[in-house]
Amino acid sequence: MQYRRCGNSGIKLSAISLGLWHNFGHVDMLENSRAILKLAFDSGITHFDLANNYGPPPGSAEENFGKILKEDFAGYRDEMIISSKAGYTMWDGPYGDWGSKKYLVSSLDQSLKRMGLDYVDIFYHHRPDPDTPLEETMAALDLIVRQGKALYVGISNYGAPEAARAFEILKGLGTPCLIHQPKYSMFERWVEGGLMDLLGKEGVGCIPFSPLAQGLLTNKYLHGIPADSRVAKPHGFLQEGDVNENRINQISKLNDIALTRNQSLAQMALAWLLKDERVTSVLIGASKPSQLADSLLCLDNISFSEAELNVIETILH
Ligand SMILES: NC(=O)c1ccc[n+]([C@@H]2O[C@H](COP(=O)([O-])OP(=O)(O)OC[C@H]3O[C@@H](n4cnc5c(N)ncnc54)[C@H](OP(=O)(O)O)[C@@H]3O)[C@@H](O)[C@H]2O)c1
Numbered sequence: 001m002q003y004r005r006c007g008n009s010g011i012k013l014s015a016i017s018l019g020l021w022h023n024f025g026h027v028d029m030l031e032n033s034r035a036i037l038k039l040a041f042d043s044g045i046t047h048f049d050l051a052n053n054y055g056p057p058p059g060s061a062e063e064n065f066g067k068i069l070k071e072d073f074a075g076y077r078d079e080m081i082i083s084s085k086a087g088y089t090m091w092d093g094p095y096g097d098w099g100s101k102k103y104l105v106s107s108l109d110q111s112l113k114r115m116g117l118d119y120v121d122i123f124y125h126h127r128p129d130p131d132t133p134l135e136e137t138m139a140a141l142d143l144i145v146r147q148g149k150a151l152y153v154g155i156s157n158y159g160a161p162e163a164a165r166a167f168e169i170l171k172g173l174g175t176p177c178l179i180h181q182p183k184y185s186m187f188e189r190w191v192e193g194g195l196m197d198l199l200g201k202e203g204v205g206c207i208p209f210s211p212l213a214q215g216l217l218t219n220k221y222l223h224g225i226p227a228d229s230r231v232a233k234p235h236g237f238l239q240e241g242d243v244n245e246n247r248i249n250q251i252s253k254l255n256d257i258a259l260t261r262n263q264s265l266a267q268m269a270l271a272w273l274l275k276d277e278r279v280t281s282v283l284i285g286a287s288k289p290s291q292l293a294d295s296l297l298c299l300d301n302i303s304f305s306e307a308e309l310n311v312i313e314t315i316l317h
Contacts, residue, residue, distance in 0.1 A: 001044025002299055006280045008203030009178050011152065013081060013281040015274055016296060017047035017207060023287045024064050025055035027235060032288065034068050039289045041073070041080075043296050049181075049207075049283055050115070051085035051126060052107050056235050058090060062114035070116055080121075084111040085156060087126025099129030101140035108149055122178060123150035127157040134165055142173040152178035156209075160194035167202050177204050179280065184208035186217055186254070186269055186316060187247075196278055205280035208273055212284060212295075214238040216247060217269035219255055228287070253315045257308060266291075267298035272312070274302045 003012040018040045024033045037048070054061035062084065073080070086107035089097045096103060108123055123144055125137055141153040153175055155166050163180060170177045180199055184191045185208065199206045212218055214237065215230050221243050230236035231243060251265070258268035270282050286292040304312075 001046075003046075004277075004280050006179055006205030007199070009152070009176075009205065011081070011178065013205070013207070014044055014046045015281055015299060016045055016270070017049055017281045017283045018045050018292070019049040019209065019283045019285050020061045020065060021051070021054050022230060022236065022285055024061040025057065025235075026060040026064070027056055028064075030064060030067070033064055034072060035289045036286055036292055037065075037068055038072060039292055041076070043292075046079060047081040047083070047281060049083045049209075050111070051088070051124075052090045052111050053088050059110070059114055062111055066115035066117070077117075082115070082117065082120050083122035083124060083154070084108065084115070084120050085124035085126040086111075087124070087129070087156070099125055099132040099137040099140075101136055101143070104137070104140040105144065105147075108144055112149065119148060120150050122152045122154050124154040124156050124181060125158075128155075128159070128162050134162065135169055138166055138169040138173065142170065142175040145175045154179040154181060156181035157183070160198050163195065163204075164198055164202075167198075167204060177202075179205035179207055181207050181209055181283065183210050184273065184279075185211050185213045186272055186312070187213040187250075189316075196276070200278045206278055207281050207283050208279060209283045210285075211273050211282040212266055212269055214242075214285075216242065216251065217254070218266040218291075219251075219264060221248065222252060222255065230287070250315055254312065257311060257315075261301060261308070263298070263301060264294055266295050267300075270295060270298035271302040272304065274298070275304055 002015040004015055005012050050062050050065060086104050090107055144150045145153060167177050182191045220226055220229055225231050230238040231240055255265045258265040261268060273279050273282050284295050
């Protein structure tokens, strides 16, 4: 494993982090979730990413993670960076969604109970709230750190201008933003329009989520939709329409380039993100240990020739 410094902070993260959005809920098999987590930690992954609503049902990924932590990771808490978030709908009524101080503080209290933890390492605001003043949401993050319930704070899905304001407010409060979690992959490149430059300039880490575009940037959909894939699952967030002809064309051409690099497409897609030093860690998912084992090998080659980058650009445009 390689470890990279997160922005200007004192914290290093494993270049690959494991997310528990899919495959860790009560609808999934606990023994499979356990095997993925054990392989991750044994391979040097130190960072595990959760949110209040991961499951399904919402909350169940944190519950399962808490159970596995207690049963298999006792004694290893200080070797782990565990994150959670609040920002999407979690419970009924006006206090279980968006970005009020009431929601964030209560939600983290619930998350800590579900995971059986005293604190999380990183607590994120999961998405910008157009109605709550940014000052209130950032003050909630600062309060949570002062309460000892999180060591660091982050934001996710914030565009560059609102992220810049959030960083300024947090700095003023004395709780600098550690990290930003945007969607970023070969197929989703909005961050290149200003956010990456801002993160580099401000010394804030970057952890791209869905770096494999939920599995599209692998070889799995090249010959149809496998029965055990995210697209085929009723609760999966990837839809059949996402696997269209244009995408399959691109995937097939990218797969050919990956083969010339002696990489799987998943490995090349992750390496392509990690070539940028501003990317602290790629936040992957896995539905089986073998996928994680495959993805981990991306670290064997994260450099690209000019010619390779040019061909990739042509395919993506
Ligand atoms: N902040 C946010 O708003 C936000 C939003 C989404 C995600 N996230 C975070 O990002 C994490 C990762 O998201 P993601 O699961 O969408 O990431 P991803 O890495 O893009 O996709 C993971 C999925 O791709 C397939 N896969 C993974 N490795 C493979 C391999 N080597 N070969 C073939 N297929 C492979 C598996 O799907 P199958 O089920 O098809 O096997 C796996 O579940 C989440 O767990 C969460 O922590 C954050």
